[in-house]
Amino acid sequence: MSEFAVVGTNARKYDGVEKVTGAGKYTADLNPPGMLLGRILRSPHPHARIVCIDVSRALALPGVKVCVTGAEYAGMKFGVFPSTRDQSLIAIDKVRYVGEEVVGVAAFDEDTAEEALDLIDVEYEPLPAVFTIDEAMKEGAPALHEAFPNNVGAELHTEYGDVEAGFRRADHVRQDTFTTTALAHCQMEPYAVLCHYQNGRLNVWAPNTSVFARRRALSNALGLELNQVHVHKIYTGGAFGGRSETFPADWIAAMLSMKSNRPVKIGLSREESIMTTRQKHEMRITVKSGAKKDGTLVARHFQVWAGGGAYMSTGPIAIGWPLAMIESTFRCPNLKYEGYRVYTNRPICGAMRGHGGQQLHFADSCNLERLAQDLGLDAVDIRLRNAVQAGEVLPSGSKITSCGLTETLQRVAEESGFRNKVGRQRHLSRGVGIGCSSMINGFNMGARSGSQAYVKFNEDGSATVFSGINDTGQGNETAAVQVAAEELGLPMEKIRLVSSDTDLTPQDPGSYSMSSTFISVNGVYQAAADARRQLFKLAAEHLECNPEDLVARNGVISVQGSPGTSVAIEKVIWRAWQRGKEIVGSGIYMPKLNLKRDWIAPGMQTGQVTGAYSFGAVAVEVEVNRDTGEVTILDITAAHDLGRALNPKAAEGQLEGFLAFGIGQALYEGLVWDGGMNLNPTLLDYKYPTTQEMPPVKSILVESIDPEGPFGAKEAAETIGLAVISATVNAVADAIGVQFNDLPLTPARILRALEGKERVNGAKTNGARKKRNASP
Amino acid sequence: MKTAITLRVNGDAYDVVVPPQRTLLEVLRDKLLLTGSKQGCDKGDCGCCTVLIDGEAVLSCLTLAVEAQERDITTIEGLADGDVLHPLQEAFIRAWATQCGFCTPGMIMSGVALLEKNPTPSLDDVRRALGSNLCRCTGYVKIFDAVILAAQMQRERAAAQP
Structure with missing residues (x-):
């Protein structure tokens, strides 16, 4: 019999029935009585001064109830950090990208609201605009924000050790420059928000990854007290980092509701959702690495430029997070990192799957791969040689607690047959590649870094758990219920979870930063453990034994080794209540962090950055069609160190989902522009993997049992979404002998490379096509 | 100009008055409040709005409500038999x-x-x-x-x- 009754089983998804029957409600599904529908007039200019706005003709249209403009924006600007509040949640004097919100309208129906937009007169004075990182940073370029004349809104300069001395000791130094494009999250649910201002309180429903973050920003922007804003639990149709922040539609819906005294819903179209919520940063990354002959890294220097769009969003994290990832994957005592987050007149870039880590990983891993080739070393060996280990203190002073990086690499290499295949299939235009990465599990968010929970009981022995835990589909709620069930000794059916609601549940960091399992589920674990102690104390009195000798399973507390000596949890609760004793479990999990560590503040990138690190490796096998340039992924083997698999099937699902995302970024996805105008904001034109592109996957779950994680668990699979990118690029290089520096590897790019016209490996290719008939 | 039509959804007949440009998805979601069918793109790219019409999988965002008259429409809400899931x-x-x-x-x-x-x-x-x-x-x-x-x-x- 397993050590656990519930943990480690493929328990059913807690919200499964609601999701397969269509009963689960998403924001757009809500239709409260008296509801108005809102639409937003958006800027057609990438950069312009607003001269005047006239809404009188729109207001005169029958069916239109209210309008709102930037003239009514009186609160605090929005920013992820107090130091980055640069965005009023509707344009006031200037617009800075195509799609920026200018006027909100609410009407009895959506058609009327849409018609009203045509009747709004806005006079703009167009301003010169900048679209690329280079344009924005050019001397004398027009500035988006007065406070940042060179358009660099955030920068980071950090050095650990002595990088110059490190490079002098290196036997070989290699430098590469890589680029990635802006990407769209394409959550299946287009963004929507419903606000209802009633009796002095604002009720909000919107897809989100933290009800608490949303409440704070809306209270700041609207000048309401925190407890005047109630952000309700609602299903979120995918997030991937893109539902973390507060959006102008939220403020506009709130204002329209406050002005009309009615509920107001705004549902964005697919195009609006892609263009005006968040996108992924485009990046240019230069990596210089120095190593000894055996591949031991001695010095590395990273330079990162991130094109971020019109507002700061999570910019400091986008450039700061990758540093935490880089130092925790491959050991290197001398590390220098420079990051620049650049404003451009394009949509706002924020968090997306691994934040800037995904782009940096691609650069980091491809550079290492080429370094290995320069030195005549094996791709797996160089990674194993430099892979961090449990107990290691990183250059910044952050310590690795549990670590399965070496195991994930070894198992992926072995089970994919990597070493038997690499370099041997070029005559078939086939190749294999490998990648590996680390991931943090939550980070410093001050008082919001930890998660609290409560457990109350009902007279039939069932329990209700209250936790701020947020689930945008990952299975976080199921994990929380499994852990509570295990700790309380109850079957899962006896546990109800109330989650993610600012009025009903306690503080939680939210489901970004890969913190939900390690921190939020841990909060639930602490509360359940507290309840269990109380139950055991009372049960021990009843059974006349020591609480330490008790175990609980299936609703029954018994003396270990003598199951006959037992009492039902239901009975313990009855007896307690009859004697006027309360049983309420409460707990908090706060990771052991350096709360002074900052993403970008000078000299503040030291100390513990996260409570735990997870690790993963991926091997990819591809075939390249030399006539069409198409890359087909034949097979993927992926291993992730998740501490403990609380629910193996759920974890595999995370892993497979991350693979699909990473494959998209490696091969297909990229936003295409004409200046500030995006040309592919639809699901037909923005291509991400369909059922046809998804290859067979072999998943390996590595359990390193983290000392702090709930039952040893850490986040599940984010590393895989990073590692698959470089593994794919390296596999293509193995297949056709061309090393790419720019993503994605579209058929056009592959064909150009085969014709010697693409920038690869730092230079134009030279006759790679000739290798077509070369023997392996 | 609006048209009065009868839609047969999950075995129930609904009388609705709709303008001719209204899609089946809009009528299912906004008029019949059957919100299980989702609107992910409104142009046939994503498949979130798929329903069955006479047993065939159809994108309800590309189907006009008036076209669906007198046909058997099944949505996600109509699959389970009480508590017994399909x-x-x-x-x-x-x-x-x-x-x-x-x-x-x-x-x-x-x-x-x-x-x-x-x-x-x-x-x-x-x-x-x-x-x-x-x-x-x-x-x-x-x-x-x-x-x-x-x-x-x-x-x-x-x-x-x-």
Whole structure:
């Protein structure tokens, strides 16, 4: 019999029935009585001064109830950090990208609201605009924000050790420059928000990854007290980092509701959702690495430029997070990192799957791969040689607690047959590649870094758990219920979870930063453990034994080794209540962090950055069609160190989902522009993997049992979404002998490379096509 | 100009008055308040709005409501028999084929249409049948598992019937 009754089983998804029957409600599904529908007039200019706005003709249209403009924006600007509040949640004097919100309208129906937009007169004075990182940073370029004349809104300069001395000791130094494009999250649910201002309180429903973050920003922007804003639990149709922040539609819906005294819903179209919520940063990354002959890294220097769009969003994290990832994957005592987050007149870039880590990983891993080739070393060996280990203190002073990086690499290499295949299939235009990465599990968010929970009981022995835990589909709620069930000794059916609601549940960091399992589920674990102690104390009195000798399973507390000596949890609760004793479990999990560590503040990138690190490796096998340039992924083997698999099937699902995302970024996805105008904001034109592109996957779950994680668990699979990118690029290089520096590897790019016209490996290719008939 | 039509959805007849440009999806969601069918793109790219019309998987965002008169429409709300889930619904839960759940109704409806025609689909059959349903969470692998599992469950249920 397993050590656990519930943990480690493929328990059913807690919200499964609601999701397969269509009963689960998403924001757009809500239709409260008296509801108005809102639409937003958006800027057609990438950069312009607003001269005047006239809404009188729109207001005169029958069916239109209210309008709102930037003239009514009186609160605090929005920013992820107090130091980055640069965005009023509707344009006031200037617009800075195509799609920026200018006027909100609410009407009895959506058609009327849409018609009203045509009747709004806005006079703009167009301003010169900048679209690329280079344009924005050019001397004398027009500035988006007065406070940042060179358009660099955030920068980071950090050095650990002595990088110059490190490079002098290196036997070989290699430098590469890589680029990635802006990407769209394409959550299946287009963004929507419903606000209802009633009796002095604002009720909000919107897809989100933290009800608490949303409440704070809306209270700041609207000048309401925190407890005047109630952000309700609602299903979120995918997030991937893109539902973390507060959006102008939220403020506009709130204002329209406050002005009309009615509920107001705004549902964005697919195009609006892609263009005006968040996108992924485009990046240019230069990596210089120095190593000894055996591949031991001695010095590395990273330079990162991130094109971020019109507002700061999570910019400091986008450039700061990758540093935490880089130092925790491959050991290197001398590390220098420079990051620049650049404003451009394009949509706002924020968090997306691994934040800037995904782009940096691609650069980091491809550079290492080429370094290995320069030195005549094996791709797996160089990674194993430099892979961090449990107990290691990183250059910044952050310590690795549990670590399965070496195991994930070894198992992926072995089970994919990597070493038997690499370099041997070029005559078939086939190749294999490998990648590996680390991931943090939550980070410093001050008082919001930890998660609290409560457990109350009902007279039939069932329990209700209250936790701020947020689930945008990952299975976080199921994990929380499994852990509570295990700790309380109850079957899962006896546990109800109330989650993610600012009025009903306690503080939680939210489901970004890969913190939900390690921190939020841990909060639930602490509360359940507290309840269990109380139950055991009372049960021990009843059974006349020591609480330490008790175990609980299936609703029954018994003396270990003598199951006959037992009492039902239901009975313990009855007896307690009859004697006027309360049983309420409460707990908090706060990771052991350096709360002074900052993403970008000078000299503040030291100390513990996260409570735990997870690790993963991926091997990819591809075939390249030399006539069409198409890359087909034949097979993927992926291993992730998740501490403990609380629910193996759920974890595999995370892993497979991350693979699909990473494959998209490696091969297909990229936003295409004409200046500030995006040309592919639809699901037909923005291509991400369909059922046809998804290859067979072999998943390996590595359990390193983290000392702090709930039952040893850490986040599940984010590393895989990073590692698959470089593994794919390296596999293509193995297949056709061309090393790419720019993503994605579209058929056009592959064909150009085969014709010697693409920038690869730092230079134009030279006759790679000739290798077509070369023997392996 | 509006038209009075009768829609037969999940066995129930609804009389509605709609302008001719109104799509079936809009009428299902906004008039009948059957919000299980999702609007993911409104232009036939994502498959979240898939329903069955006379047993065929159809994108309800590309179908005018007036075209659906006098035909049998089945939405995700019409699949379960009381508390007993349809084998595909049950399989989606067991196989962890649903994550955020937004594509799930459309995926399941496409799966139902497949299994009606082909009770023993191969993996390739499943890939093709779900080819116009997008998912951003799962990487599809567990969805394939679920459809294959549902086919098996359906066969078992049929065999168990007297």
